[in-house]
Amino acid sequence: MKALIQRVMNAKVTVNDEVISSIGQGMCVFIGISNTDSKKDMEYIVRKILSIKLFDDESQKKWKKNVSERDFEILCVSQFTLYNTWKGTKPDFHHAMPGDKSKEFYENFLQMLKNAYKPDKVKDGKFAAYMQVSIQNDGPVTFEIESPANLPDPKERKCNNGTKVENKESQEEIVDKV
Numbered sequence: 001m002k003a004l005i006q007r008v009m010n011a012k013v014t015v016n017d018e019v020i021s022s023i024g025q026g027m028c029v030f031i032g033i034s035n036t037d038s039k040k041d042m043e044y045i046v047r048k049i050l051s052i053k054l055f056d057d058e059s060q061k062k063w064k065k066n067v068s069e070r071d072f073e074i075l076c077v078s079q080f081t082l083y084n085t086w087k088g089t090k091p092d093f094h095h096a097m098p099g100d101k102s103k104e105f106y107e108n109f110l111q112m113l114k115n116a117y118k119p120d121k122v123k124d125g126k127f128a129a130y131m132q133v134s135i136q137n138d139g140p141v142t143f144e145i146e147s148p149a150n151l152p153d154p155k156e157r158k159c160n161n162g163t164k165v166e167n168k169e170s171q172e173e174i175v176d177k178v
Contacts, residue, residue: 001041001109001149002032002082007054007141011075013125014132021123026072027054028135032082033097033105041147042109046116048145049074068117076113077125077133078106103127 005027012022029049050068057064067074083096097105106127114122125131 001034001037001045001147003045003049003145004030004032004079004082005049005052005054005143005145006030006135007138008075009136009138011133011135013075013077013123014134015126015129020126020129020131021075023073023075023123025070025138026074026121027067028075028077028133030077030079030082031106031109032079033102033109034083034095035097036149037097037105037147038149039108041149042105042112044147044149045145046109046113049113050117052143052145054141054143071121073121073123074113074117075123075125076110077131078102078127099128 006029008023008026008028010022010024011026011028013020027049031045051066053063053066055065055067055070055072056062080093080096080102081091084091084093085095086092096102110122110124125133
């Protein structure tokens with residue numbers, strides 16, 4: 001599972017010239033769901049969205065507060081294109097979870113996020129619709145987070161020259177630390 005997070009002054013989603021959702025200051029989060037994602041991936045992404053420190057504190061010190069500490073809003077938009085590969089110059093989406101299955105997964109993700117934060121602070125677009133997303137990026141600040149299950153196993157990392165890097169921690173031990 002991937003989350004492309006943008007710190008925003010405001011954001012809105014429009015479908016057929018109708019505003020579906022809008023937020024003030026907070027974060028706009030584009031969500032990509034892979035065909036191998038599980039509830040554990042969902043829990044990881046929810047935890048990271050709510051805990052990462054993207055905002056200034058009251059004395060304007062940078063990177064000190066998370067979205068919940070500032071009581072800001074979150075706009076989530078499903079975006080299967082985050083799990084693309086390329087076939088020449090054409091995008092291919094076979095790594096993305098298929099439509100019906102991903103709709104249910106995404107709805108469960110949204111509910112988990114609302115339960116972990118404040119339901120009225122979490123908004124979303126319209127699943128599988130052709131949307132226009134307007135944001136006023138604050139910074140600009142944009143980060144990508146991917147659940148560890150979709151990252152290469154740290155035990156199998158290699159240097160640029162192809163030499164294997166030894167790491168004695170397992171994937172599960174690393175996930176538990178995050």
